[in-house]
Amino acid sequence: xxxxxxxxxxxxxxxxxxxxxxxxxxxxxxxxxxxxxxxxxxxxxxxxxxxxxxxxxxxxxxxxxxxxxxxxxxxxxxxxxxxxxxxxxxxxxxxxxxxxxxxxxxxxxxxxxxxxxxxxxxxxxxxxxxxxxxxxxxxxxxxxxxxxxxxxxxxxxxxxxxxxxxxxxxxxxxxxxxxxxxxxxxxxxxxxxxxxxxxxxxxxxxxxxxxxxxxxxxxxxxxxxxxxxxxxxxxxxxxxxxxxxxxxxxxxxxxxxxxxxxxxxxxxxxxxxxxxxx
Numbered sequence: 001x002x003x004x005x006x007x008x009x010x011x012x013x014x015x016x017x018x019x020x021x022x023x024x025x026x027x028x029x030x031x032x033x034x035x036x037x038x039x040x041x042x043x044x045x046x047x048x049x050x051x052x053x054x055x056x057x058x059x060x061x062x063x064x065x066x067x068x069x070x071x072x073x074x075x076x077x078x079x080x081x082x083x084x085x086x087x088x089x090x091x092x093x094x095x096x097x098x099x100x101x102x103x104x105x106x107x108x109x110x111x112x113x114x115x116x117x118x119x120x121x122x123x124x125x126x127x128x129x130x131x132x133x134x135x136x137x138x139x140x141x142x143x144x145x146x147x148x149x150x151x152x153x154x155x156x157x158x159x160x161x162x163x164x165x166x167x168x169x170x171x172x173x174x175x176x177x178x179x180x181x182x183x184x185x186x187x188x189x190x191x192x193x194x195x196x197x198x199x200x201x202x203x204x205x206x207x208x209x210x211x212x213x214x215x216x217x218x219x220x221x222x223x224x225x226x227x228x229x230x231x232x233x234x235x236x237x238x239x240x241x242x243x244x245x246x247x248x249x250x251x252x253x254x255x256x257x258x259x260x261x262x263x264x265x266x267x268x269x270x271x272x273x274x275x276x277x278x
Contacts, residue, residue: 012052012064014072019091025072026065026092030056033125034101035273036089036116037064038109040131040260041184042163044071044170047106051266058270063101065092067112069180074172080183082108086115093123102273104128106260114194121202126245128269130208131256134194134223138215150185152178198226204245206272208265210254217250224248247272 012029029052039047045064055062067085069075093101102125105113110132117127155178158164168174209220224230227246234240249268259265
C-alpha cells in the first residue's frame with residue numbers, strides 16, 4: 001500500500017470495459033506502444049500523476065486501470081487476489097485488441113503485473129515489477145504487525161488519510177470502503193511464496209525496489225537471482241547478464257511510500273522498456 005497523495009495533473013480519456021466479470025475503469029494517455037500501468041493498494045491510477053506525462057511523452061500509450069474495488073472500479077463478489085486481478089488485466093488487453101502490452105505495476109499492482117506475465121505471457125512484452133515482494137516473510141516484522149490490523153474496523157481511523165479521501169471522491173459506492181479494507185486485510189494475511197513462478201517467467205522482467213522499501217534490498221536481489229541475475233560478472237558486452245533480458249534496480253533515497261510517484265522510477269522503467277531487444 002502507499003500513502004502518497006499525488007493525483008493525475010492532466011486526466012486522460014476514461015472508459016469502462018466489461019471484462020472477466022468486472023466493469024473495469026481505465027484511462028488512456030498518449031499514443032504509441034501500449035503500457036499497462038497498475039497502481040498500489042487502496043489507491044487508483046491517479047497515484048501515477050507525476051509519471052504519466054513522462055511515460056506518454058516517451059512514445060507510450062499509457063493505459064491506467066483501477067483494479068477491483070479500487071478507484072472508479074466497483075468491487076465484485078470475490079477476494080482481492082493478485083492472480084484473479086491479473087486475469088482482469090489480460091482480459092482488458094484482449095478487449096482493447098492489443099497483440100502485446102508492456103505491463104508495469106507498483107506494490108499490489110506489481111503483484112498483479114507479475115501474475116499477468118506468469119499466467120498470460122503471450123500478452124506481455126516486458127514486465128516492470130516494483131516494490132512487490134514474492135514471499136510474505138520477506139516483509140519486515142513490524143510491517144506484518146501493522147498489516148494484520150487492516151480490516152473493516154480500521155475505516156473510522158483512516159478518514160483523514162489520502163486513501164479514504166480518494167475513495168470517497170471517486171468510488172461508485174463510497175460506502176464500500178470498510179469492505180475493501182476487510183478484503184485487503186484478508187489478502188495480506190495469507191502466506192505466500194511465488195519463487196517457482198518467478199523462475200518460470202517467460203518475459204523480460206525488471207525488478208524495482210526502493211533502498212528503504214517494505215522488504216530489505218536483499219530480498220529483491222534474491223528475486224533477481226531466481227532469474228539467473230547476479231550470478232557472474234556481466235562481461236564487456238553484457239554476455240554474462242541473465243539470458244532472459246532481466247534486470248534489477250534499487251532506487252536510492254526512496255521508500256515504499258514514494259517510489260510509485262518518483263521520476264527516478266519512470267526513468268529506469270523507460271530505460272528498460274525502450275531498450276532494443278537482444
